[in-house]
Amino acid sequence: MKISAVETLRLGDHPNLLWVRLETEVGLTGLGETYFGASAAEADVHDRIAPMILGQDARRIEGLNMQMQPYTGFTGSGAELRALSAVDVALWDLAGKAAGLPLCDLLGGRTRDSIQVYNTCAGPNYVSKTSEVRPDNFGDASDAKTGTVYEDLDAFLNRPEELAASLLDMGISSMKIWPFDLAAGALDGVDISPADLKQAIQPFERIRAAHGDNIRLKAELHGLWSLNAAKKIAAALEPLDIDWIEDPVWMDRTADIAELAAFTRAPLAGGETLASLGQFDALINTGNIGTPIIDVVWAGGVTAARKVAALAEARSRPIAFHDCSGPVTLAVSTHLALALPNVREQEIARGFYFAWYQNLVDRMPPLKDGMITVPDGPGLGLDLHPGLTGRADAIHRVSR
Numbered sequence: 001m002k003i004s005a006v007e008t009l010r011l012g013d014h015p016n017l018l019w020v021r022l023e024t025e026v027g028l029t030g031l032g033e034t035y036f037g038a039s040a041a042e043a044d045v046h047d048r049i050a051p052m053i054l055g056q057d058a059r060r061i062e063g064l065n066m067q068m069q070p071y072t073g074f075t076g077s078g079a080e081l082r083a084l085s086a087v088d089v090a091l092w093d094l095a096g097k098a099a100g101l102p103l104c105d106l107l108g109g110r111t112r113d114s115i116q117v118y119n120t121c122a123g124p125n126y127v128s129k130t131s132e133v134r135p136d137n138f139g140d141a142s143d144a145k146t147g148t149v150y151e152d153l154d155a156f157l158n159r160p161e162e163l164a165a166s167l168l169d170m171g172i173s174s175m176k177i178w179p180f181d182l183a184a185g186a187l188d189g190v191d192i193s194p195a196d197l198k199q200a201i202q203p204f205e206r207i208r209a210a211h212g213d214n215i216r217l218k219a220e221l222h223g224l225w226s227l228n229a230a231k232k233i234a235a236a237l238e239p240l241d242i243d244w245i246e247d248p249v250w251m252d253r254t255a256d257i258a259e260l261a262a263f264t265r266a267p268l269a270g271g272e273t274l275a276s277l278g279q280f281d282a283l284i285n286t287g288n289i290g291t292p293i294i295d296v297v298w299a300g301g302v303t304a305a306r307k308v309a310a311l312a313e314a315r316s317r318p319i320a321f322h323d324c325s326g327p328v329t330l331a332v333s334t335h336l337a338l339a340l341p342n343v344r345e346q347e348i349a350r351g352f353y354f355a356w357y358q359n360l361v362d363r364m365p366p367l368k369d370g371m372i373t374v375p376d377g378p379g380l381g382l383d384l385h386p387g388l389t390g391r392a393d394a395i396h397r398v399s400r
Contacts, residue, residue, distance in 0.1 A: 001026050001058045001098060005400045006050040006087075008042045009384070012393030014356070016131055017326045018042050019384060020086040022094060024058055030094030031383055032086035033328035034297040036131040040079035041086065042397065044070075048080070049087055050399035059098070061091045065303045076252075077275040077298035088301025089332050089380075096379030103332070103379055107306070107339040114373040115337045116345045118174035118218065119167055120324050121152035124355035127324070133222055135182055150351040157182075160203040161210035168215060171370030174243065174345060176218035179203050180225075180233060189225045197236055204240050216243040223247040223273070227256045234264035244269040244291055252279065257287035267291065272322040275299040280308045284315055291344075295322040296336065297329050305336055313342045323347045327357040327364065331380045334365045334372055346372055360385060 005023035018038035022030045034041050049068055056064060065088055073080035096103040104110050125139035138153055155163035156177040167175055180186060183196035192200075204217055219242055225233065230248040237245060247270040249256045261268050269291035271283050275298055283289050292312050296305045309319040319342055321333035330348065337343040348367070358364055363375040363382040375381030389396045 001028065001094070003053050003056055003058050005398055006045060006054065007398045008045055008396070009389055010038050010042060010395040011388065011391060012395075014128070014326075014360075016128070018045075018082075018086060019328065020045055020083075020090050021384075022053075022058065022087070022090045024094065028094055028097050029383075030058070030090035030092070030097065031328060031380060032088065032090035032093065032297070032301070033326050033332075034082040034086040035325045035329070036298075037079050037082065041083040042395075044079050044083035045087065046397055046399045049083055053087070054399065058091055058094050061088070061095060061303060064088075064091060065301065075276050075279060077273055077295065081275045081300060082298055085297045085299065085301040085304075088303050089297060089328065092302040092332070093379040100378050102374055102377065102381055103302070103335040104338040104374055107302075107335070110338045111341045112338055114371040115334070115343065116174070116370055117172060117348045117367065117372050118176060118216070118345050119152065119172050120176045120220075120347055120349045121156045121163065122324060122349045122351050123151040123153045124149070124351045126153060126349070126351065133181075138181075149354050152349075152351050156203050160206045164207045164211050164215050168211065170350075171368075172350075173214065173370060174216040174218065175207075176220050176246070176347075177203055178220035178222060180219070180221055185229065186224045189229060192225070192229045192232055197232060200233075201236050201240075204237065204242070208240055213241070217241075218243045218246060218269075220246045221248045223250045223270075225249060227253075227260060230256075230260055231263055234260065234266050238264060238266050242266050246270050246293070247272070251283060251287075254282045254287040257283065257289060261288045261290070269293055269320065272298065275304075277304070277307055277311070280311055284311055284317060289317075291318050291320050293320045293322050295325075295329075296332050297325070298322075302332060302336065306340070309336070309340045309342060313340075318342050318344045320344070321346060324349045324352070327361045327382070328380065330357070331361075331365050331374065331382055334374050335380065338374060348372065360388070362386075 070080035123139040179200040267290035
């Protein structure tokens with residue numbers, strides 16, 4: 001099953017996303033995805049990776065993954081690793097289609113038929129203009145006034161009780177919010193003022209007061225804070241029985257993570273920006289992280305995600321898969337979540353799922369009563385909508 005073409009697609013309406021499709025001589029195609037720095041990843045796909053893999057047997061996934069490993073850009077989720085990740089996902093999609101099996105069944109079979117989700121409370125335009133995870137790229141608050149479905153970021157800042165009630169009505173009993181990002185101290189992360197700390201804690205307190213223990217709360221800090229500031233935030237969150245504090249400091253600072261883990265009773269999670277087995281080994285074994293998080297389409301694809309999950313399982317830790325990105329990422333993450341035993345729940349952003357995800361792919365991972373599963377069909381079980389390459393905002397390249 002030799003690879004005969006490597007195709008990429010970007011859309012002006014979704015500038016952070018890149019899709020990769022691999023064509024084979026037998027007529028099967030495989031779909032992958034990555035995001036952030038899409039044009040740089042696209043260039044690496046065509047300039048570096050395509051010449052390596054054209055004419056190669058697509059079934060040799062481990063060998064091709066090794067071959068695609070870059071000399072530079074291999075220790076973090078840079079353009080080279082994102083490009084590799086998208087191609088790796090496409091190879092696994094091909095493998096499932098060749099076997100006539102959904103990916104989760106190809107990976108040893110399902111440990112469960114569906115898995116609970118938690119909602120990352122972003123609106124549909126969250127981090128949509130650039131890859132900057134900063135308040136000026138969090139989406140337009142006016143979306144909440146014009147009827148846009150699930151403008152959850154505006155809701156957690158201004159109507160957190162209503163937001164939690166809406167999620168519970170959908171059967172979703174876990175949510176993640178990031179009010180600390182709006183504190184003045186987040187600009188440099190050195191310290192957080194008592195007033196900003198009090199303000200940022202309020203959404204958590206209001207949800208707890210209204211809904212008690214009916215919903216689990218996760219706090220996202222986006223790695224913006226120093227160790228001392230993160231300790232202050234963790235101490236303030238502890239009484240609220242937080243499910244986890246995510247990325248409290250930069251995740252490559254394993255000594256700081258270990259010190260914070262020893263300081264607080266609140267569980268820590270993170271790691272989505274890491275992209276090597278060595279980094280995840282240090283995060284788990286030195287940093288003592290409670291829940292490592294991996295982004296499948298940043299960190300090396302399915303091939304890498306399985307290995308990181310095994311590292312976590314060896315230490316009796318759950319693994320979590322990041323999704324606040326695109327529909328293919330959600331699909332491949334859900335396949336892994338069904339196949340692997342140490343996954344507790346799968347991240348979604350319902351502001352994306354019920355808005356623009358469905359405009360890009362022909363099928364979605366079914367979501368019902370707070371549980372998600374994979375689409376029917378071999379491989380990932382979905383493909384891009386026909387006609388996307390013909391759109392006026394499409395940037396479409398093919399290497400043969």
